[in-house]
Amino acid sequence: MKKVITICLLVFVLVGDTRTQDMQFTQYWSAPMYLNPSLAGFNVCSRVTGNVRNQWPAIGSGYVSQLFSIDHYFVNHNIGSGLLIANDYAGAGKLRTLAVYGLSAYELNVSRDLTFRFGMQGGFIQRSVNMNDLLFADQIARGGNVPTLENAMQKVFMLDFATGGMAFYKNYFAGMAIHHLSRPDETLLEDEAIRPSKFSIHGGAKFKIGPEVDDEEKDQMYLTPTFNYRAQLKYDQLDIGLYYSKYVFNIGVWYRGIPGFKSYKPGYPNNDALCFIFGISKDRLNVGYSFDATISWLRGSTGGAHELSLAYQFCKLKRKKKKRVTVICPKF
Secondary structure, three states, rough: HHHHHHHHHHHHHOOOOOOOOOOOOHHHHHHHHHOOOOOOOOOOEEEEEEEEEEEOOHOOEEEEEEEEEEEEEEOOEEEEEEEEOOOOOOOOEEEEEEEEEEEEEEEEEEOOOOEEEEEEEEEEEEEEEEHOOOOOOHHHHHHHOOOOOOOOOEEEEEEEEEEEEEEEOEEEEEEEEEEEOOOOEOOOOOOOOOOOOEEEEEEEHHHEEOOOOHHHHHEEEEEEEEEEEEEEEEEEEEEEHHHEOOOOOOEEEOOOOOOOOOEEEEEEOOEEEEEEEEEEOOOOEHHHHHHHOOOOOOOOOOOOOEEEEEEEOOOOOOOOOHOOOOOOOOOO
């Protein structure tokens, strides 16, 4: 099974007509700017975040995804801005995708209960592969060290753009985003490898449970159901689950898949993983860990996926008194 998956990843690197797909994060609310450009500067004055995901570690040549971002909200202008850096490794040849984006978002406070946000992002993608880590048939047949891919490009640069919006009403929130508006061509050979536009819808709600308490910040319990649906070409996924929160602790359980509604071939149900999340939120620091247990036909062969998130706010956001609006969103 490991050899089969590794070969598939190698084909993914070298076949020119491949339609590449984006990396994903189970803790998508802990990667807000990657989820939706309109969340740049959301509910913070200044913030740094980091995310690391190791998917399918048991196969030896799986996927390692990394995110780093920094953002700030300019309260006097209702504008958020940020910088997002994404780095992804995949396959035996360490196919690397590096993306750097600048983001800007505008916040419109309609009333105390209703807020809209609109955002844009633009930047570049660099895609590369280390040919020295690949073994080709001619090397085995001739005993040589040099493969016969004289015309293969090892790096390619592309411009990339995205847009999105979010709405917050009382305890509810929802949004949508479209990434890769320019549909960049990522081929490393001579053919075409278009990264298709990605469409996503996400949202949820936050509810108090149990009796009202005097010290709400410390003792109140919350349930936060959320979802994230995304689609690229014929491929789509749905993450749906909920968080339970009390004091500094957050736990969550997730299901990823669309069973009964979507299958890509007869006999191949759209099931991926059960996800378990644990997080701690203290003052301005948020730390989260999640594990994805594979439930598809690859279960027992992949090792699941491990993900770690870290976010730190440098200060608490002070909104203008005459337009003070309370908006809510998950932290993990």
